[in-house]
Amino acid sequence: MKFFLDTADVQELRLGAASGLIDGVTTNPSIMAKTGRPLKEVVQDIVKIVNGPISVETLSEDAEGMVREGKEYAAMHPNIVVKAPLTPEGLKATKALSGEGIKVNVTLCFSAVQALLAAKAGATYISPFIGRVDDVGLDGMQLIRDIAQIYKQYDFKTQILAASIRHPVHVLQSALAGAHVGTLPFKVFQQLYSHPLTTIGLEKFMADWKAAKK
Numbered sequence: 162m163k164f165f166l167d168t169a170d171v172q173e174l175r176l177g178a179a180s181g182l183i184d185g186v187t188t189n190p191s192i193m194a195k196t197g198r199p200l201k202e203v204v205q206d207i208v209k210i211v212n213g214p215i216s217v218e219t220l221s222e223d224a225e226g227m228v229r230e231g232k233e234y235a236a237m238h239p240n241i242v243v244k245a246p247l248t249p250e251g252l253k254a255t256k257a258l259s260g261e262g263i264k265v266n267v268t269l270c271f272s273a274v275q276a277l278l279a280a281k282a283g284a285t286y287i288s289p290f291i292g293r294v295d296d297v298g299l300d301g302m303q304l305i306r307d308i309a310q311i312y313k314q315y316d317f318k319t320q321i322l323a324a325s326i327r328h329p330v331h332v333l334q335s336a337l338a339g340a341h342v343g344t345l346p347f348k349v350f351q352q353l354y355s356h357p358l359t360t361i362g363l364e365k366f367m368a369d370w371k372a373a374k375k
């Protein structure tokens with residue numbers, strides 16, 4: 162399973178990259194807005210920090226505008242993946258961009274039939290938002306399982322990118338369900354390392370070692 166960081170915070174990305182375990186980055190307009198900086202400037206920073214797919218979302222409402230923006234993003238760096246929304250216009254843009262060899266991450270997916278449409282449009286990644294599905298009282302993880310089953314059945318190459326991850330159990334369940342990628346807030350990435358028995362066990366090892374050396 163690949164781990165992407167779901168952030169445009171340069172400090173978080175540096176720390177994530179230093180771990181050696183981060184395979185890519187996802188952003189969205191809300192994440193970009195939080196930086197308070199021009200989008201292209203942020204993208205130029207991110208590509209220097211993380212060597213892997215970097216999703217950058219289009220801001221146009223129509224397919225023509227999304228394709229234009231997508232081409233601009235793709236021209237910035239070979240690792241850029243264009244992120245397009247799961248709307249009729251977004252999928253038209255997905256089809257056009259993927260037809261030209263540009264990778265597209267289709268975002269804001271909340272149902273398995275939407276994921277089927279995205280795969281048919283040639284998406285490289287589909288982003289089901291599991292946390293937001295849970296928030297409305299439905300089962301985000303079932304969505305991942307359904308998409309995995311459909312993609313397997315028809316041999317679609319579109320990769321499932323579990324998004325809107327809120328805690329380590331989402332990561333565990335996404336991995337069990339066969340998601341190819343999980344995009345994680347930095348805090349969740351850090352939480353993955355933690356286990357109380359690891360902490361206690363290490364303290365005991367160190368204490369025993371120091372006691373023996375006295």
Ligand code: E4P
Pocket residue numbers: 167187188189192268288290292293324325326344
């Ligand atoms: C995915 O690419 C999105 O940027 C993200 O995972 C959305 O997460 P949220 O529901 O926590 O905003």
